[in-house]
Amino acid sequence: MPPAADAVLDEVDGEEGAGGPKPPPGSPRRRPPSPAVAGPLAAALLTAVLLALATRLSRSYPFGPVTRNIVDLGQQYLPFHAYWRSFLLGETHGDAFLNWNSGFGANFLGDIGTYLSSPFDLLVVLFPADRVELALYVVTAVKITAAGAAMALLLLRMRPGPWPVAAVLGSAYALSGWTFNFGATVPMWLDGLVAFPLLCLVGEWARTGRRPVLGPVVVALAWTANFYTAYMATIGAAVVLLVRLLTAEETAGARQRLAGAVRAARGVLIGIGLAAPLVVVVFLGTKVADPTPEATFAPAAWAEVLARFLPATASLASPALFIGTPALALALTLPFNGGVAPRVRAGWSAAVVLVTLSLQWEPTHLLWHAGASPNGGPYRQAFVLCGLLILAGWFSAARGVPRPPALLAAGALLGLLAWAAHGSIDIDRWTYPAFGVAAALALAAALAALPRHRGATAGAPPAPAAPARARTAPRLLPVLAVVLLVAAQAGEAAVTGKRIEEQQRAEVAWSPRIGPWHTAVADEVARADAWPTYRTEPGEVPGGNDVLFVGGQGADYYSSLTAEVTSRTLASLGFGYYAKGRHPVTLDNPVADALFSVGTRVRSAPTEPVRQDAPPRAAVSVATTPVPPLVTVRPARPPATHPGDSAFAEQERLLGSDVYELPPVTRTGRTVSARCPAGSQAWFWAPEYRGGATLAGEPRVDFEGKPPAVRAPMRALGTVPASGDVRIELSPERAVRLPRQPVGCLVRARLDSAVRQLTATGATEVRATGHTVTAVLPPGSTGTAVLAAPRISGWRCAAGDAEPRPARAYRGLVAIPLDGRADTVTCSFRPPGLTLGGAVGLTALLALLATGVLHRRAARRPEREADRTDGQRTGRPAGA
Numbered sequence: 001m002p003p004a005a006d007a008v009l010d011e012v013d014g015e016e017g018a019g020g021p022k023p024p025p026g027s028p029r030r031r032p033p034s035p036a037v038a039g040p041l042a043a044a045l046l047t048a049v050l051l052a053l054a055t056r057l058s059r060s061y062p063f064g065p066v067t068r069n070i071v072d073l074g075q076q077y078l079p080f081h082a083y084w085r086s087f088l089l090g091e092t093h094g095d096a097f098l099n100w101n102s103g104f105g106a107n108f109l110g111d112i113g114t115y116l117s118s119p120f121d122l123l124v125v126l127f128p129a130d131r132v133e134l135a136l137y138v139v140t141a142v143k144i145t146a147a148g149a150a151m152a153l154l155l156l157r158m159r160p161g162p163w164p165v166a167a168v169l170g171s172a173y174a175l176s177g178w179t180f181n182f183g184a185t186v187p188m189w190l191d192g193l194v195a196f197p198l199l200c201l202v203g204e205w206a207r208t209g210r211r212p213v214l215g216p217v218v219v220a221l222a223w224t225a226n227f228y229t230a231y232m233a234t235i236g237a238a239v240v241l242l243v244r245l246l247t248a249e250e251t252a253g254a255r256q257r258l259a260g261a262v263r264a265a266r267g268v269l270i271g272i273g274l275a276a277p278l279v280v281v282v283f284l285g286t287k288v289a290d291p292t293p294e295a296t297f298a299p300a301a302w303a304e305v306l307a308r309f310l311p312a313t314a315s316l317a318s319p320a321l322f323i324g325t326p327a328l329a330l331a332l333t334l335p336f337n338g339g340v341a342p343r344v345r346a347g348w349s350a351a352v353v354l355v356t357l358s359l360q361w362e363p364t365h366l367l368w369h370a371g372a373s374p375n376g377g378p379y380r381q382a383f384v385l386c387g388l389l390i391l392a393g394w395f396s397a398a399r400g401v402p403r404p405p406a407l408l409a410a411g412a413l414l415g416l417l418a419w420a421a422h423g424s425i426d427i428d429r430w431t432y433p434a435f436g437v438a439a440a441l442a443l444a445a446a447l448a449a450l451p452r453h454r455g456a457t458a459g460a461p462p463a464p465a466a467p468a469r470a471r472t473a474p475r476l477l478p479v480l481a482v483v484l485l486v487a488a489q490a491g492e493a494a495v496t497g498k499r500i501e502e503q504q505r506a507e508v509a510w511s512p513r514i515g516p517w518h519t520a521v522a523d524e525v526a527r528a529d530a531w532p533t534y535r536t537e538p539g540e541v542p543g544g545n546d547v548l549f550v551g552g553q554g555a556d557y558y559s560s561l562t563a564e565v566t567s568r569t570l571a572s573l574g575f576g577y578y579a580k581g582r583h584p585v586t587l588d589n590p591v592a593d594a595l596f597s598v599g600t601r602v603r604s605a606p607t608e609p610v611r612q613d614a615p616p617r618a619a620v621s622v623a624t625t626p627v628p629p630l631v632t633v634r635p636a637r638p639p640a641t642h643p644g645d646s647a648f649a650e651q652e653r654l655l656g657s658d659v660y661e662l663p664p665v666t667r668t669g670r671t672v673s674a675r676c677p678a679g680s681q682a683w684f685w686a687p688e689y690r691g692g693a694t695l696a697g698e699p700r701v702d703f704e705g706k707p708p709a710v711r712a713p714m715r716a717l718g719t720v721p722a723s724g725d726v727r728i729e730l731s732p733e734r735a736v737r738l739p740r741q742p743v744g745c746l747v748r749a750r751l752d753s754a755v756r757q758l759t760a761t762g763a764t765e766v767r768a769t770g771h772t773v774t775a776v777l778p779p780g781s782t783g784t785a786v787l788a789a790p791r792i793s794g795w796r797c798a799a800g801d802a803e804p805r806p807a808r809a810y811r812g813l814v815a816i817p818l819d820g821r822a823d824t825v826t827c828s829f830r831p832p833g834l835t836l837g838g839a840v841g842l843t844a845l846l847a848l849l850a851t852g853v854l855h856r857r858a859a860r861r862p863e864r865e866a867d868r869t870d871g872q873r874t875g876r877p878a879g880a
């Protein structure tokens with residue numbers, strides 16, 4: 001690198017360049033900012049400002065009126081954070097083991113480990129309950145900002161260089177296309193974005209034999225925060241460590257390299273072990289979760305892959321690789337940069353190419369995703385490649401601006417990339433304008449930063465002193481270069497964030513902002529709540545996991561860990577679901593309410609169209625009806641299921657009484673006919689049907705079946721007329737597929753009788769504390785006590801003073817055998833894997849303590865040897 005270029009970058013870094021003006025004698029010397037502090041701080045500030053700007057440009061909340069709550073952000077992460085806030089403040093019925101608000105009882109520790117275990121998520125307690133959207137945005141912004149700062153710190157630790165450039169590259173990593181396209185709407189994955197540079201830093205410590213205790217702690221935090229993306233970040237950090245072991249001068253010997261690799265492996269294993277109490281619970285929770293259909297990986301076309309390096313592109317079917325044209329250009333200069341050692345150029349270039357190829361090959365695709373191709377978004381690991389590109393760019397630019405040949409080669413590659421991607425369906429109307437402007441600004445920054453003179457040749461007379469004005473202009477050029485670089489990177493990032501948010505809102509499902517509708521329902525639920533005497537069901541509220549917003553103990557539940565037994569049990573009873581079974585939804589049906597002890601049901605409906613740019617309002621009503629207690633007594637053996645049975649028959653078997661009239665059905669074209677008792681209530685069950693169904697004389701009722709993703713719940717069509725004729729007109733949106741028994745007519749008097757019977761023989765008192773339920777039964781009860789909760793893995797029960805044993809199942813619900821001698825039953829829930837994870841965690845903690853002790857002894861050994869040598873030389877005892 002030319003000496004003048006080094007001088008220019010020294011000036012940018014806040015240091016005096018060679019030949020620069022000297023301070024007058026006796027004047028206080030200006031201390032430049034420490035790069036290790038200034039770089040991360042500047043990266044964090046730049047990242048935060050650009051993220052807020054992108055949100056403002058897209059008119060999204062909190063800098064605009066439009067909802068950000070698209071897909072899982074609105075239906076999982078937002079409600080989970082609302083519940084997390086309530087839980088941390090002690091406002092929930094359940095505890096860290098069990099969530100009573102969702103799915104009639106769900107494994108909450110598994111959900112904590114999946115969605116809420118990041119230290120950043122604790123920030124929600126700083127916000128009021130009606131500002132949880134703002135809280136989640138702040139959590140998201142803080143994670144993205146921390147990722148930028150962590151990357152800037154890593155760059156400066158790996159190789160000294162100008163901290164402003166490190167700050168820009170750190171921000172480029174944090175605001176990559178992956179962040180806008182995935183991370184910003186799946187906040188739990190952002191912990192992997194933070195983890196990657198931190199795990200690379202742990203690799204640096206292991207390579208150089210430093211911080212053997214702090215390293216595993218960092219690994220443990222990363223895996224605890226989100227083990228899914230931490231797994232990917234760990235693979236990426238291993239790639240980085242391998243490159244460093246092969247290329248760094250400090251690890252030139254084979255023995256040093258092997259020792260560094262062993263230290264890194266030890267640290268990672270101890271760190272994962274420390275995270276085991278949570279990781280094992282989540283892992284075992286996935287084993288019993290409702291399975292999603294298997295996905296077959298199909299690599300994206302290379303034109304689509306190349307397009308994703310460009311700004312303002314969005315897609316789930318191709319990897320989000322945008323890091324900004326300036327940062328990408330620096331990465332592309334590395335193979336041609338003669339100022340960088342050949343082994344360094346070869347190592348980083350090979351790493352980038354091989355990781356890029358690994359995205360497109362199925363065996364490595366499965367490796368990145370722990371052996372299972374995900375449903376939706378097969379390129380979730382792309383943030384690692386973004387980080388590798390940033391590292392490559394830094395190693396090319398840290399010692400000075402790449403020479404013109406390298407810049408020209410990188411520019412040619414950028415041009416070829418843009419040309420090859422021009423036919424991609426992901427190209428947006430903003431893509432090429434933003435790319436062109438950023439490329440022009442980046443070129444101007446490179447020209448401003450290039451050296452303006454060569455150093456004096458040996459023996460030549462010194463050049464005459466230049467006038468002060470002439471000396472000022474060259475000193476301003478590095479500042480101009482940084483300004484242009486920031487402008488190029490910032491403009492592209494802001495435009496990309498704006499366009500991706502706008503495209504996502506237009507193309508995917510969204511939930512409205514939290515507002516008067518949610519508040520009105522929450523107020524009614526709080527007034528009616530009588531848990532555990534009976535459940536309060538909040539009904540349908542816009543969004544998913546609504547019970548986590550408004551309280552109650554309903555069926556609505558959306559989680560990656562939704563137990564298969566929950567999904568299948570509720571579906572068999574006529575409940576609907578979304579997300580291929582992992583999102584059961586409420587069923588407004590009096591028989592289901594009796595089965596699950598739903599005594600109060602809140603119903604609400606919007607009073608105006610639900611819009612993206614305004615919180616909705618609704619009319620709310622409350623109905624309370626007598627229902628059996630939470631614990632009832634049933635026959636010792638449940639009735640058998642017959643092939644082809646309907647949800648109506650399944651409800652009756654679980655209830656223990658025949659409450660429906662199940663008539664033969666005649667279907668003629670789009671008309672379904674049957675006969676039922678006059679005055680009974682006609683119900684229609686067609687889980688795969690999409691369209692309308694209208695009972696003669698009643699308003700149309702819509703069904704949203706869309707197999708395999710969506711299952712429609714059974715719904716009431718109206719009252720059977722005095723003639724007893726049931727005539728249902730269908731208005732299908734696709735081919736009609738109905739079950740064998742789509743019509744059931746509920747006779748209310750039969751149901752009332754069944755409820756009285758179950759109440760008379762059921763629990764006389766029910767107490768619930770956290771994850772434990774205790775019920776007092778009538779003396780001499782025999783048969784089976786049934787707790788109205790899905791029998792998910794982890795329930796243990798006992799009758800009387802007996803030892804708790806794994807609960808039995810009664811048609812999918814928690815069951816305890818009775819022998820007539822016990823008048824109490826107790827059931828407690830403990831998440832599976834907690835004992836095993838705790839044992840692994842304790843072992844890892846002991847290993848960490850042993851590592852710390854051994855490291856301290858090894859560090860003191862040279863001191864003792866030095867004291868011994870000094871004592872031999874002076875005749876004094878060692879240590880005297």
